[in-house]
Amino acid sequence: MLEGAIVAVVVAGAAFYLGWTFWRSVHPKAGASGCAGCHAKRPVGRVEDTP
Amino acid sequence: MAAPDGRAPVVAVAGNPNTGKSTLFNRLTGGSQRVGNFGGVTVEKKEGALRLDGIDAVAVDLPGTYSLAAASPDEQVVLDVLTGRSEGTPRPDAVVCVVDATNLGRNLFLVSQIGETGLPIVVALNMSDEAERKGIRIDAAKLSSRVGVPVVPTVATEGRGLEALRGAIASALNDRPKFAVVPWPESMEEVCRSVRAKAGGVLTEAEVHRLMFDIGSDLPRRIGWLGAEPALREARETLKLRGMDPVSFEATERYRHLEGLLEGMSTRPVTARARRGYAVDRFLTHRFWGLLVFGAIMFVVFSSIYWLAKPLMEGVVALFGLLGGWAGAALAGTPMLQSLVVDGVIAGVSGVLVFLPQILVLFFFIALLEDTGYMARAAFLMDKVFSWCGLNGKSFVPMLSSFACAVPAIIGTRSIEDPKARLATILISPLMSCSARLPVYVLMIGAFIEPTYGPVWAGVALFAMHLLGLVVAIPVAFVINRFLLRTRPLPFVLEMPPYRRPGVRDVGLKMYRNAMEFVVRAGTVILAFAILIWALTFFPRTEAEGVSESEARAAQLEHSYLGRFGKAVQPAFEPAGFDWKLTVSVLASFPAREVVVTTLGIIYNVGEAEDSDSLLRERLAAASWPDGRKVYTPWVALAVMVFFALCLQCGSTVAVMARESGWRWAAFAFVYMTGLAWIGAVAVYQVGAGLAA
Amino acid sequence: MSLAQLSKDEGGRVLSIRAADVALAQRLLAMGFLPGAQLRIVQVAPFGDPITVELNGWRVSLRRSDAASVDIARV
Numbered sequence: 086m087l088e089g090a091i092v093a094v095v096v097a098g099a100a101f102y103l104g105w106t107f108w109r110s111v112h113p114k115a116g117a118s119g120c121a122g123c124h125a126k127r128p129v130g131r132v133e134d135t136p
Numbered sequence: 137m138a139a140p141d142g143r144a145p146v147v148a149v150a151g152n153p154n155t156g157k158s159t160l161f162n163r164l165t166g167g168s169q170r171v172g173n174f175g176g177v178t179v180e181k182k183e184g185a186l187r188l189d190g191i192d193a194v195a196v197d198l199p200g201t202y203s204l205a206a207a208s209p210d211e212q213v214v215l216d217v218l219t220g221r222s223e224g225t226p227r228p229d230a231v232v233c234v235v236d237a238t239n240l241g242r243n244l245f246l247v248s249q250i251g252e253t254g255l256p257i258v259v260a261l262n263m264s265d266e267a268e269r270k271g272i273r274i275d276a277a278k279l280s281s282r283v284g285v286p287v288v289p290t291v292a293t294e295g296r297g298l299e300a301l302r303g304a305i306a307s308a309l310n311d312r313p314k315f316a317v318v319p320w321p322e323s324m325e326e327v328c329r330s331v332r333a334k335a336g337g338v339l340t341e342a343e344v345h346r347l348m349f350d351i352g353s354d355l356p357r358r359i360g361w362l363g364a365e366p367a368l369r370e371a372r373e374t375l376k377l378r379g380m381d382p383v384s385f386e387a388t389e390r391y392r393h394l395e396g397l398l399e400g401m402s403t404r405p406v407t408a409r410a411r412r413g414y415a416v417d418r419f420l421t422h423r424f425w426g427l428l429v430f431g432a433i434m435f436v437v438f439s440s441i442y443w444l445a446k447p448l449m450e451g452v453v454a455l456f457g458l459l460g461g462w463a464g465a466a467l468a469g470t471p472m473l474q475s476l477v478v479d480g481v482i483a484g485v486s487g488v489l490v491f492l493p494q495i496l497v498l499f500f501f502i503a504l505l506e507d508t509g510y511m512a513r514a515a516f517l518m519d520k521v522f523s524w525c526g527l528n529g530k531s532f533v534p535m536l537s538s539f540a541c542a543v544p545a546i547i548g549t550r551s552i553e554d555p556k557a558r559l560a561t562i563l564i565s566p567l568m569s570c571s572a573r574l575p576v577y578v579l580m581i582g583a584f585i586e587p588t589y590g591p592v593w594a595g596v597a598l599f600a601m602h603l604l605g606l607v608v609a610i611p612v613a614f615v616i617n618r619f620l621l622r623t624r625p626l627p628f629v630l631e632m633p634p635y636r637r638p639g640v641r642d643v644g645l646k647m648y649r650n651a652m653e654f655v656v657r658a659g660t661v662i663l664a665f666a667i668l669i670w671a672l673t674f675f676p677r678t679e680a681e682g683v684s685e686s687e688a689r690a691a692q693l694e695h696s697y698l699g700r701f702g703k704a705v706q707p708a709f710e711p712a713g714f715d716w717k718l719t720v721s722v723l724a725s726f727p728a729r730e731v732v733v734t735t736l737g738i739i740y741n742v743g744e745a746e747d748s749d750s751l752l753r754e755r756l757a758a759a760s761w762p763d764g765r766k767v768y769t770p771w772v773a774l775a776v777m778v779f780f781a782l783c784l785q786c787g788s789t790v791a792v793m794a795r796e797s798g799w800r801w802a803a804f805a806f807v808y809m810t811g812l813a814w815i816g817a818v819a820v821y822q823v824g825a826g827l828a829a
Numbered sequence: 830m831s832l833a834q835l836s837k838d839e840g841g842r843v844l845s846i847r848a849a850d851v852a853l854a855q856r857l858l859a860m861g862f863l864p865g866a867q868l869r870i871v872q873v874a875p876f877g878d879p880i881t882v883e884l885n886g887w888r889v890s891l892r893r894s895d896a897a898s899v900d901i902a903r904v
Contacts, residue, residue: 088472089475090471092472095480095667096667096671100664103665106794107794111500
């Protein structure tokens with residue numbers, strides 16, 4: 086029984102991992118090129134202009 | 137001194153390509169580098185710990201660029217990071233600009249642009265030894281007083297000047313020195329102020345300046361400024377009317393300003409000495425000799441991947457074979473777990489690590505060729521061949537390497553800056569017949585071509601299979617570039633650096649980094665694939681009584697999920713002459729192409745005997761459909777080979793493609809290649825059937 | 830005449846950049862193809878294209894189709 090459980094966990098883990106990498110690459114974070122409608126945030130850190 | 141929110145100061149490292157920036161970065165950060173991507177784009181990001189006097193800073197290596205004009209993704213990333221608009225990278229607290237001392241004028245162009253962002257700058261005057269040899273005398277102190285920022289002479293390859301540089305960076309974080317600003321005319325500043333107001337004040341002065349010049353910048357869209365287009369167009373028209381053509385004004389003004397700053401300082405090389413770094417080019421780009429040397433070098437690279445890596449690969453396989461045997465014995469009491477570990481996990485890990493020798497060898501050569509400067513010459517020689525189908529000369533080395541193995545080749549496409557050309561190269565690389573396809577060709581030709589038609593035709597068939605991929609790749613590249621990738625190609629303007637001696641540490645570091653990245657990023661995916669396919673062949677269990685071990689394995693495969701799937705899908709392959717055993721073997725070869733031969737062996741009950749090769753051939757030759765006719769005719773054998781030549785049954789390649797260009801493109805590649813493979817196999821078989829009738 | 834029309838070892842002086850493609854024009858300008866710059870063709874690839882240009886002491890290759898954007902006077 087333990088044996089079966091271990092195997093099930095490993096196989097499920099592999100499937101989940103593949104699905105997760107796939108999902109993550111198809112839903113890029115905001116700021117990626119080609120991402121319509123995302124706003125680039127206000128610059129991080131102190132904003133300095135030339136004197 | 138930490139930034140207001142208490143985090144470690146961030147120091148960006150920028151500069152033109154070919155200035156030794158990477159070497160300097162490596163030296164500054166020691167071995168502590170982390171590699172990733174800049175927010176959401178496939179541009180490589182290197183970060184490392186930067187130890188300054190009592191300050192723990194973080195150094196970020198920016199891609200090498202000639203200008204901030206954002207025409208390529210690399211330039212866009214640099215601009216974004218410096219203006220704080222890059223996801224996941226904070227706005228730097230200082231910038232180290234690496235400058236090639238032998239080429240001060242052009243290098244300072246970028247520095248001057250960076251200066252306008254208002255960030256503190258330290259100039260690393262690199263390759264100062266080379267400059268001296270060429271008769272260029274630069275008074276660093278004088279230059280520093282002219283431009284307003286510290287100038288530190290360095291020789292990155294020898295580690296000279298690093299301490300002074302670290303000190304200068306530490307001071308700069310405190311003193312915040314600014315680079316001399318170009319005195320733009322008031323008539324231009326007036327236009328800029330008006331644009332800034334129209335944008336609602338969300339843009340900095342520096343960003344507005346850049347927008348005036350960066351025609352086609354997508355910054356307005358990204359910040360959601362809806363009225364940008366007409367406003368910018370009007371502003372640029374105004375500038376033009378006032379005698380400042382937006383296209384050329386920045387360059388002419390900036391260079392004029394720099395000329396003024398550099399006046400009286402000897403910054404041009406003594407011509408004769410300068411030419412020495414290029415003397416060999418007469419020979420190496422020569423119509424005849426150049427191509428000959430090129431061919432010889434490429435031959436060495438290619439055969440090294442093929443032959444040098446081979447014994448190492450066999451070593452890996454043997455090592456994991458031992459490991460598998462040991463694990464098998466240890467887990468003998470739990471057969472399911474044993475099979476998972478031995479046939480799934482260990483086989484999977486071995487399948488990943490077996491690529492390491494090829495990757496290391498290829499990246500050794502790529503690093504060597506790049507650091508000496510020869511890579512630019514190779515691209516120069518080959519460009520004409522590639523330009524008409526939308527690629528450029530830099531695609532040559534990846535495509536050549538793909539004949540050995542597409543996996544390292546696809547990683548190697550990073551050197552192609554033009555994202556369109558890079559993607560196109562990645563998409564057609566697997567069409568080149570790689571070494572893993574060879575076992576299939578050898579089996580089919582050995583069993584069905586050679587006995588009937590003799591060794592000459594066998595050789596022709598083998599050659600034709602290798603040629604097939606290349607021939608198909610050309611129209612595919614053309615179609616991809618013309619119809620699929622709508623972006624404008626980047627202009628192919630390539631710097632020819634003088635020949636330089638490569639640094640051993642840098643070559644080693646590049647090899648190591650690429651290899652580790654592959655193992656961690658692609659390796660995990662490949663392992664996951666291996667485990668899943670294992671599960672599909674292991675379940676459901678078939679209990680076969682009183683049969684030999686090989687027969688039991690054959691029965692298990694037939695009734696597993698994969699076997700059932702293969703049988704269900706087989707009608708789709710009927711027009712190509714494949715029976716269910718072939719179909720299942722093709723499907724099972726996804727983790728690694730050569731597995732198809734092993735799977736065929738299992739299905740046809742060939743054990744681990746000495747003569748398993750010839751036994752398999754016999755069994756294949758004898759195989760027949762239920763109605764008695766032979767499964768394998770020479771035409772079926774050809775169809776199988778054509779299918780294999782054009783398909784993408786290689787989990788590792790798919791994983792690497794996904795890593796380098798995203799899952800969408802990897803999936804597209806899989807679909808289009810499988811489609812082409814199917815069409816090819818069917819066409820061959822049907823032609824054969826037609827001829828026989 | 831344009832840069833594309835020069836032969837190997839011939840020299841010229843840049844007059845202007847014709848902005849057919851803005852990205853190309855700005856790339857060339859940033860690299861030093863400014864009005865008044867002196868240049869020389871030092872290499873021609875085996876198939877006639879691309880060409881290597883020497884200016885300001887360093888070298889750059891470009892395709893003849895792109896070099897056509899650079900107006901020069903023969904020197």
